[in-house]
Amino acid sequence: MTTDTLSATFAALADPTRRAILARLAHGEATVSELAAPFDMSLPGISKHLKVLQRAGLVEQGRQAQWRPCRLAPEPLREVAGWVEQYRQHWEESFERLSHYLRELDTQQQTKGDDDDRDPNRPG
């Protein structure tokens, strides 16, 4: 999967109607009219959303059956799940460590005097 596909996945997920469609499909296959039923939306309107989801690889539609049921394709979602959360944790925890580190530097300076600015990273 390329970054472009990933952007398509994220863009597809950004819309609440599309998230609701995915939520419905998580329970099992459904036809387009079944998907349209809970929404105040025309069939073409729903089809438009489905196209976005299909392009993002999140929904597959059967080719054989007349009613062409839609189903969830979980893989792209599994792959991207949580990378922003990872990023968030990275910075939250790094900031926490940085705060400790800066405090340590302070303690070192107080014990060693003010002239150790050139090399504050050696343990004291």
Place this chain on the structure above:
Amino acid sequence: MTATRIDRGSTETTSVYSDGGDLVFERIFDAPRDKVWKAFMDPEAIPRWWGKHGTTTIVEAMDVRPGGKWRYVSRAGDRDDVAFYGEYLEVDPPQGFKWTFMFDVEGVGPMGGPETYVFEEIDGRTRVTSTGHMGSVDVLEGALSTGMVAGGLETWDRLAELLAKG
């Protein structure tokens, strides 16, 4: 405060919010700005604080000037090494810098984007604001909604519940 700010899980010490397509982290450190600058720019300082708890960081490249490359490798016992890398875009000591922040996501490829750091001195303390530009508003919103489900993908029923809340 702008109207587009949405809290994204701030903690006691760190504000985390999205603003349009940006994800912003803000924290005040009890140290003067020069020291904070040095902590970000000294290759010997980076391994002392950079990365999640329990990880070790190896600085492989740190060419601090516009166009210069950086590369940190994060090591932890329970997973393969992860490389963070990019290029310095603007360097303005000690007020801040801008770089690209990339990392490889398994099965996906490089993710990330430009990040801006602003260091403001406030009465001997320093406010650090990190702004990551993750793409369009839609892309960030979608990415955050996958984060919501990251905790438990064991059953699709649980996913369904989370998506429905969306």
